[in-house]
Amino acid sequence: MTKAAKLDCIVVGGGPAGLTAATYLARFKRRFLVIDSEESRAALIPISHNFPGFPEGVGGAELLGRMRSQARKYGAVIVRGKVDSIATDGNGFIAKTESESFHAHTVLLATGVVDAEPPLPAFKAAIKRGLLRHCCICDGFEAQNLRIGVLGHGEGGLNEALFLRTYSAKITLLSLGEKLGLDAQQLTRARGAGIVTVDEAIERVEMEENRTIALETRSGRIHIFDTLYSALGNTPRTDVVGGLGISFNNDNCIEVDPHMQTNIPGLYAAGDVIQGLDQISTAVGNAAIAATAIHNRLRESECF
Numbered sequence: 001m002t003k004a005a006k007l008d009c010i011v012v013g014g015g016p017a018g019l020t021a022a023t024y025l026a027r028f029k030r031r032f033l034v035i036d037s038e039e040s041r042a043a044l045i046p047i048s049h050n051f052p053g054f055p056e057g058v059g060g061a062e063l064l065g066r067m068r069s070q071a072r073k074y075g076a077v078i079v080r081g082k083v084d085s086i087a088t089d090g091n092g093f094i095a096k097t098e099s100e101s102f103h104a105h106t107v108l109l110a111t112g113v114v115d116a117e118p119p120l121p122a123f124k125a126a127i128k129r130g131l132l133r134h135c136c137i138c139d140g141f142e143a144q145n146l147r148i149g150v151l152g153h154g155e156g157g158l159n160e161a162l163f164l165r166t167y168s169a170k171i172t173l174l175s176l177g178e179k180l181g182l183d184a185q186q187l188t189r190a191r192g193a194g195i196v197t198v199d200e201a202i203e204r205v206e207m208e209e210n211r212t213i214a215l216e217t218r219s220g221r222i223h224i225f226d227t228l229y230s231a232l233g234n235t236p237r238t239d240v241v242g243g244l245g246i247s248f249n250n251d252n253c254i255e256v257d258p259h260m261q262t263n264i265p266g267l268y269a270a271g272d273v274i275q276g277l278d279q280i281s282t283a284v285g286n287a288a289i290a291a292t293a294i295h296n297r298l299r300e301s302e303c304f
Helices: 016-027 060-073 123-128 136-143 154-164 184-192 280-301
Strands: 007-012 032-036 078-080 085-088 093-096 101-109 113-115 148-151 171-174 196-198 202-207 213-217 222-225 227-230 234-236 267-269
Touching: 007 016, 007 093, 007 280, 016 032, 016 060, 016 280, 032 101, 060 078, 101 280, 123 202, 136 154, 148 154, 148 222, 154 171, 154 184, 171 222, 267 280
Parallel strands: 007 032, 007 101, 032 078, 101 267, 148 171, 148 227, 171 196
Antiparallel strands: 085 093, 093 101, 113 234, 202 213, 213 222
16 A cells, blocks of 8 residues: 555544454555554553443454554554644645655544543543543443542532442532532432432552552542542544534534534544543444445445
8 A cells, every 4th residue: 555545444443443444445445544542542451341342341452453463464554653743635634744645535533532530630641540530431330339429510510420320329429629519409309319429539549559549638638439520521533634624513513414424524533532431332333333334425426
């Protein structure tokens, strides 16, 4: 594959969505390239128990490795790089990295989201040890009857705390020094569910050898948890298409049609960047639909 040749597709992102699309496009015998910045949030998952086919669970890094191997088995080309911009050229798209430009008839955005991390020291170490989590849908089941701290405020923080109440009666909502942002009705809901609220800033974090995490507030009070959940939200990675006039929904995610095509013909999107559910399973499904739609779009314009 020469860099100057026009590709059928450029896949931007090498997370679960991008790698699923790569396997499909390779098996469709398409000429394409995956540009992977190696920033997939899936790589941070210590172990996931709700992805189909892994009854004993699978780590994010292992899953991504398996998906890369599968795509490459069928000839997918995956390169490390970061796409800085995407533009239309009248007959397709130009994707530019720091050092190169790539031309393609179509583009699939699988750029994911960036989590708003809590202002806590050593939060990356806590994520690696499974003490700080981002998805209660993914692993709330594993938090049954544990002491759970939810880091957040406002309606978003309360909703996550109430969701986790399904699994444990020991829930504390910590606003990290921000205002709780709950009205009287919301406070009543929290108290009725037995949710404790703490609005002090966190001064110190201690990860204990028995796999608990202790948070010391500004007043000196210590709260000990078995696990923390961040409910601070995330931001879709959409800067790369900022100048194309793309349509977004109310969550600042990219709007797509049932075939995963955006309002820009030939530009598709899949995974967390198009919806707020943020599940590997849905990202995989989105990507399968998008890759098939891309193949059919190209096939209709080809002469045999």
